[in-house]
Structure formats: structure tokens, C-alpha cells
Amino acid sequence: MPGVAVSAGRLARGERFAFDGLFNRMRIFRNGMPEVADGFDLTGGHKESFGGYSYLAAAYVCAPTVLGPLADKLHEALSGVPASLVSSSAPSAGLCTVRVLADSAHILYKTLNLCREMARGFLELPAPARGVL
Numbered sequence: 001m002p003g004v005a006v007s008a009g010r011l012a013r014g015e016r017f018a019f020d021g022l023f024n025r026m027r028i029f030r031n032g033m034p035e036v037a038d039g040f041d042l043t044g045g046h047k048e049s050f051g052g053y054s055y056l057a058a059a060y061v062c063a064p065t066v067l068g069p070l071a072d073k074l075h076e077a078l079s080g081v082p083a084s085l086v087s088s089s090a091p092s093a094g095l096c097t098v099r100v101l102a103d104s105a106h107i108l109y110k111t112l113n114l115c116r117e118m119a120r121g122f123l124e125l126p127a128p129a130r131g132v133l
Contacts, residue, residue: 053101055108067096
């Protein structure tokens with residue numbers, strides 16, 4: 001069954017990197033085998049972690065079909081979102097990954113909603129009930 005998973009980190013109350021540490025891991029298995037093993041382990045305080053961007057996210061699309069064309073479409077469409085840095089790739093036939101760095105929560109959610117909308121359209125799935133707020 002196709003699916004979309006999202007992993008994100010962001011600011012709390014506008015305080016840039018006002019945390020001691022931020023740790024996140026995403027693991028996705030298919031047929032008992034690891035498909036995705038990803039994550040980050042950041043130290044907080046005054047250290048700049050995202051090259052000037054305040055928000056980050058990763059999205060993963062898994063499906064029993066070739067997703068290279070989806071990765072190309074996502075990369076083209078999402079790289080045009082202002083105030084963000086986005087890339088998309090297909091590391092294996094049935095996996096598409098998207099990375100997002102954004103200046104604001106609004107831009108991050110706009111990018112994630114567009115990603116989800118395009119992925120669901122590519123997989124011919126019905127529209128989701130609502131967007132990411």
C-alpha cells in the first residue's frame with residue numbers, strides 16, 4: 001500500500017535554536033527490510049544548524065511502483081517555492097524522498113501540502129481530507 005511519511009523539526013515560540021538538543025529518527029521497513037534509515041541529532045543554543053533557515057522537514061513516499069518520475073516532478077515544482085530550499089530524489093525504485101528547509105512555518109506547510117498533493121495525484125489516490133496546518 002502506498003504511503004507518505006513526514007519528519008520535521010521547527011522552532012518553538014520564535015526562539016531560534018533555543019533547545020539543548022533535537023534528535024529525530026525515521027525508519028521505514030518494507031517486507032521486513034529497511035527502506036529508509038534517516039534522521040538528525042542537533043545541538044542547540046547559538047549554533048546555526050540549517051544554513052539560515054528556521055524549519056526543516058523530510059517527506060518519504062513509498063509505493064510498489066517506480067517513483068523516479070515523481071521525484072523529478074516534485075523537484076521541479078518544489079524548487080520554485082520562495083524562501084525555501086528543496087530537493088527530491090528516488091534512491092530506489094519504490095521510494096521518493098523530499099528534503100525541505102524553509103524560512104517560516106507557512107512556507108514549510110505550503111511545501112509539504114504541495115508534496116502530498118502531487119504524490120497522491122501521481123499515485124492516483126483520492127485527495128486528503130485536509131492539508132497540513
